Amino acid sequence: MVNPDSPLKKLKWGLHDLSPLFHAPASQETAEPASSRTAHFGVQFLSVCVPDHEGDAFLANAYLASQMVRRADLFASLVSIAPGVNAFSSKSENPFRSLELLDSRISRLVLSHQELWNITQTGRPPGDLISPKPEISQDFLVFLEFEPSQFRSLARIALLLDRLILFVQPTVESLREAYRLVKTFWHLNREIDFFLLFRGKALPREQKEFLFERFSLIASRFLWTTPGWLGELAFPEKKEKKERAPTSREENWEFNAETIILGEGLKRPLSPEKNRFWLELQKILQNRMAHPLP
Amino acid sequence: MSPRVFLAKSPSLKEFQKVFLLLKEALPRLFPQAQPLREVDERLGSPYSFFLQEGETLLWVEVAFSPLTRETLTHYLAKAKQVQALFPAAKICGVFAAPDFEAELTQLVEWILIPIRLFRYREVVALENSPAEPALWIEELTVASSKKATPPETPPSPGPFQEAMPGGLESHWNRLTREELRDFIQFEIDFACKYK
Numbered sequence: 001m002v003n004p005d006s007p008l009k010k011l012k013w014g015l016h017d018l019s020p021l022f023h024a025p026a027s028q029e030t031a032e033p034a035s036s037r038t039a040h041f042g043v044q045f046l047s048v049c050v051p052d053h054e055g056d057a058f059l060a061n062a063y064l065a066s067q068m069v070r071r072a073d074l075f076a077s078l079v080s081i082a083p084g085v086n087a088f089s090s091k092s093e094n095p096f097r098s099l100e101l102l103d104s105r106i107s108r109l110v111l112s113h114q115e116l117w118n119i120t121q122t123g124r125p126p127g128d129l130i131s132p133k134p135e136i137s138q139d140f141l142v143f144l145e146f147e148p149s150q151f152r153s154l155a156r157i158a159l160l161l162d163r164l165i166l167f168v169q170p171t172v173e174s175l176r177e178a179y180r181l182v183k184t185f186w187h188l189n190r191e192i193d194f195f196l197l198f199r200g201k202a203l204p205r206e207q208k209e210f211l212f213e214r215f216s217l218i219a220s221r222f223l224w225t226t227p228g229w230l231g232e233l234a235f236p237e238k239k240e241k242k243e244r245a246p247t248s249r250e251e252n253w254e255f256n257a258e259t260i261i262l263g264e265g266l267k268r269p270l271s272p273e274k275n276r277f278w279l280e281l282q283k284i285l286q287n288r289m290a291h292p293l294p
Numbered sequence: 295m296s297p298r299v300f301l302a303k304s305p306s307l308k309e310f311q312k313v314f315l316l317l318k319e320a321l322p323r324l325f326p327q328a329q330p331l332r333e334v335d336e337r338l339g340s341p342y343s344f345f346l347q348e349g350e351t352l353l354w355v356e357v358a359f360s361p362l363t364r365e366t367l368t369h370y371l372a373k374a375k376q377v378q379a380l381f382p383a384a385k386i387c388g389v390f391a392a393p394d395f396e397a398e399l400t401q402l403v404e405w406i407l408i409p410i411r412l413f414r415y416r417e418v419v420a421l422e423n424s425p426a427e428p429a430l431w432i433e434e435l436t437v438a439s440s441k442k443a444t445p446p447e448t449p450p451s452p453g454p455f456q457e458a459m460p461g462g463l464e465s466h467w468n469r470l471t472r473e474e475l476r477d478f479i480q481f482e483i484d485f486a487c488k489y490k
Contacts, residue, residue: 172482173364179478180470207489214484218477 040139041263043270043278047144047157048165048197051177054149059235060167061145062102064197067233069105072261074139077281078108081116081146081153099288107285113153119280120156120273136282139263148181158188159273162266165230169200170208175215186223191267194225197255198232208232231256311341314357317391317415318344320432321355324413328353338376352377352384358392362399362412368486374408375487391415391432400435402479411436 048064050056058080065076099109111119144157164185166178175196182194196212203211212229220226233255259265270278322328331345331352338345346353354377356370370390377386388410395412403410412435470478 172368172478172485175481176470176478179474183470183474207485210485210488214481218474218481221477222471222474 041266043140043142043274044260044263044266045142045144045160045162045274045277046165046260047146047161047163048167049148049178049181050167051148051181052169052174054147057145057147061143062106062108063233063235064165064167065106065141065143066103067255068141068257068261069103071257072139074105074141074261075136076106076141076143077285078102078106078143078145079281080108080110081113081144081157082110099284101288107288109281109284116153116156120160120277136285141260142278142281148184154184155188156273158185158192159271160277161185161189161192162274163193163195163260165195165197165260166227167197167199167233170198170203170211170232172211175211179215179218182219182225182227183223186225193265194219194227195230195259196227197230199235228259229256230259313359313415314342317357317432318355321389321391321413322346324432324434325353338373338380350385351387352381353387353389355389355391358390360392361394361396362390362392363396364399364402364482367399367402368482369490371483372486372490375483378408387411389413395435402475403436 046064048057048060050060058078061078065078068074069076099107101107144160146153146157148154164182166181168174168178178196185192185194196215198208198211212227216226231254269275322330325346325348328346328348331347340356342358343354343356346355354374356373358366360366367390370388374386374388386408388408390410391413393416394414400412403412413432414435415432
């Protein structure tokens with residue numbers, strides 16, 4: 001478990017060392033002035049899915065979380081819904097010892113499916129584990145990390161989501177996989193907003209527009225939903241490679257995170273499931289800050 | 295039964311050019327009414343393709359030397375537009391021969407605007423009548439595909455803390471309707487035609 005006083009922690013996911021995500025040099029940061037922000041959304045529940053590449057969910061969510069908090073005065077928490085994890089089976093007094101701080105503004109919590117179920121179960125007796133008032137006043141992004149190919153808890157996760165970001169390659173094949181995911185979540189919760197974010201190879205702007213527009217057309221035709229556009233963002237490991245300069249027909253599309261950062265279009269108030277989850281998460285975070293682990 | 299053609303003394307499949315010539319000889323046997331099209335527009339010229347005329351139908355034959363995937367199919371579909379443009383009065387039928395095909399392709403081609411027939415060719419070492427001679431077999435997959443190309447995906451049944459999806463959604467998981475599939479195929483074709 002990380003000591004919050006110790007900023008250096010090598011965080012690995014598979015072969016990826018994620019540490020640089022949380023301790024990037026200042027020169028790489030592209031923070032926009034916090035003063036330019038006017039909205040106050042409280043909390044939003046996001047998830048980043050990589051529909052054509054299983055196993056990248058944590059990397060993608062961690063990366064997007066780090067990008068968001070660099071751009072605005074936000075806090076983020078990664079909530080990993082992990083198969084095989086069952087914190088309640090531990091005899092420890094604190095059932096949420098899996099909470100760790102990855103950065104001064106990013107925390108990570110690992111939940112088992114059972115915990116997710118318990119926290120979001122509506123109809124529980126009031127006062128059970130829940131503090132009556134939310135205490136965290138800063139805008140907060142909750143990134144739910146899960147592998148969509150696993151059916152477990154998918155319906156429950158969908159109930160929590162405000163937004164699903166599809167981190168896709170700019171290819172028709174990748175977009176088709178994304179569409180399948182959109183279709184599934186749209187059936188589970190019609191209030192989810194979907195966003196496309198391109199990764200990978202550089203394409204001329206015209207091609208990216210074509211791909212996005214055709215995808216939107218199909219989504220609106222069959223699912224009556226129109227995805228939002230977040231631009232493009234290279235995967236973290238690509239950053240170390242020297243990228244070629246864009247040709248005259250290519251333009252670097254920025255990662256356009258404003259809609260997320262400003263909380264535009266969020267549907268409020270929170271549903272009972274979201275509210276319960278958010279209250280519980282605040283309690284966990286506050287406990288963690290009050291009692292840092294040795 | 296799938297049509298089969300036996301070619302004695304066929305070379306190794308590694309020698310693709312020889313295989314191509316053998317297929318060029320073999321495929322007309324599958325279409326006995328067809329005649330080779332002698333004059334082909336240069337723009338369609340390719341060392342791996344040829345044309346046969348069968349009444350009003352123009353058989354456009356493409357031979358691949360590696361398994362055909364969805365990605366390589368889009369390359370051919372871009373060419374299909376050219377073929378249609380050059381033979382506006384003809385009924386075009388694509389005949390694709392390859393050592394193998396990506397599993398989904400036999401389903402996908404059902405939704406392409408022009409009819410496509412897929413033929414798998416493979417080398418077999420021993421035959422009943424000539425055990426010592428290598429041979430080339432050709433089988434049509436598109437006939438067989440009408441039975442069932444791929445088994446349905448069956449998600450695991452819900453267990454503790456695994457909620458069942460509402461309304462029997464499991465059956466829709468990862469599956470596109472025919473109309474959705476058709477739109478995505480058209481999407482691939484249009485993207486390939488425009489940018490590849």
